[in-house]
């Protein structure tokens with residue numbers, strides 16, 4: 001019984017134990033399942049997350065790849081030897097090469113001009129050390145043979161030990177800018193050359209009147225070097241009387257009342273004399289319309305003004321000289337043709353004489369003007385030959401003897417054996433003019449002396465003199481009387497007639513014989529006119 005009870009209890013206990021075990025097992029496997037389910041959920045979530053991240057990453061990479069390759073600038077990387085290890089599509093397109101032809105195949109310098117190679121070699125080693133380079137300009141040689149200007153900046157990629165691994169280079173296409181720069185440079189060069197080589201003076205002036213830039217022609221006009229001019233102002237060199245007018249025009253230009261203006265004014269030459277210039281100013285403004293500086297063209301018109309002055313005087317004198325005898329001729333002939341003097345034959349005769357004398361004066365004046373013009377324009381060819389001076393003096397005496405006789409003037413000639421190399425007709429014209437003047441300006445009954453002397457100098461020459469006992473010539477007019485229409489005393493011309501051209505003609509003739517002519521005078525003790533002529537070559541050799 002006891003055994004049965006024990007066995008029974010044992011069975012009950014076993015049952016409990018089993019039940020508990022089963023319970024525990026059941027409970028435990030439920031927990032496991034729950035944990036696994038949770039884990040699975042978590043893994044699934046993680047997986048989804050990773051998938052998302054991966055596709056995000058792929059998208060970013062694709063974007064970066066697209067950005068790298070299709071950026072509007074070139075990218076490449078060079079290893080320590082300067083060989084391409086990366087390059088983007090943009091740069092490949094510029095160069096016209098495929099990636100295979102470039103990567104590991106070409107060095108950057110293979111694509112450069114000699115000038116570019118020099119720049120690269122100057123900078124690459126330093127770049128590897130410093131790790132950065134900015135704004136280098138290279139002209140790249142493309143596969144097709146065309147060229148492309150780029151601006152390159154780069155940073156260096158280094159390893160943990162600080163050793164250079166590769167470059168990260170960015171290149172911008174600056175060909176268009178370079179073309180524009182080149183065009184600008186060419187245009188500046190053309191302007192500079194035109195400015196520098198202009199045959200007239202050119203200058204850029206600051207608004208304060210400082211010379212900013214001057215060309216060679218202007219330096220020549222003013223006698224200063226470029227460096228000297230650039231340290232002065234227009235005011236310093238402008239005649240004070242002209243400066244205020246100049247200033248007013250400047251202000252009008254700056255205020256926009258004038259766009260350009262021209263005027264004539266005087267500058268002081270470095271040597272002190274005045275130079276007349278014709279000025280033409282324009283104002284240069286910046287894009288905003290602000291005045292920057294003035295540009296001026298300056299022409300030396302001194303000679304032109306002198307010629308104009310001479311022309312004005314000439315016209316005034318000629319019109320006066322021509323009108324005076326013409327008025328007399330017209331008056332005389334008018335009286336005769338009117339018949340008013342029909343019953344006065346003596347007065348009619350006098351009118352005819354007046355008309356004749358004034359006609360003669362007119363003819364003389366016209367002849368003198370034409371003579372001088374022909375001599376000055378080189379139209380008169382002097383045919384020179386060896387001449388016996390005595391013959392020349394005799395021929396000229398014959399021309400004036402009648403005039404000398406009218407006032408009982410004696411012309412004395414000294415014996416001479418001199419010979420000259422000259423155009424005989426022209427020397428006779430000179431001598432006759434000097435004798436004619438001597439007779440005109442000498443008192444009646446006085447003496448005029450003609451001498452000739454061979455001067456043994458190197459080279460030898462003959463000195464001829466025509467000396468009178470007239471009223472003489474003031475010393476300050478001795479030179480002036482050789483100029484056109486110059487007469488020592490205006491009242492003389494009224495009294496003795498003359499055109500004021502005779503001595504000017506004599507000087508041109510003597511100059512064309514390589515000689516000199518001048519006047520000497522001792523106050524009121526008469527005048528001496530001297531001139532020199534070369535002696536014939538054969539005779540000169542004997543001397």
Ligand code: ADP
Pocket residue numbers: 433437438441468470471472473481486487488489492493497498499500501502503504527
């Ligand atoms: P013109 O026809 O007036 O004589 P010239 O040129 O020959 O012209 O002379 C210019 C001036 O020089 C004269 O008008 C005169 O005033 C002066 N002159 C020339 N020769 C003499 C002289 N022998 N004595 C004084 N004055 C003279």
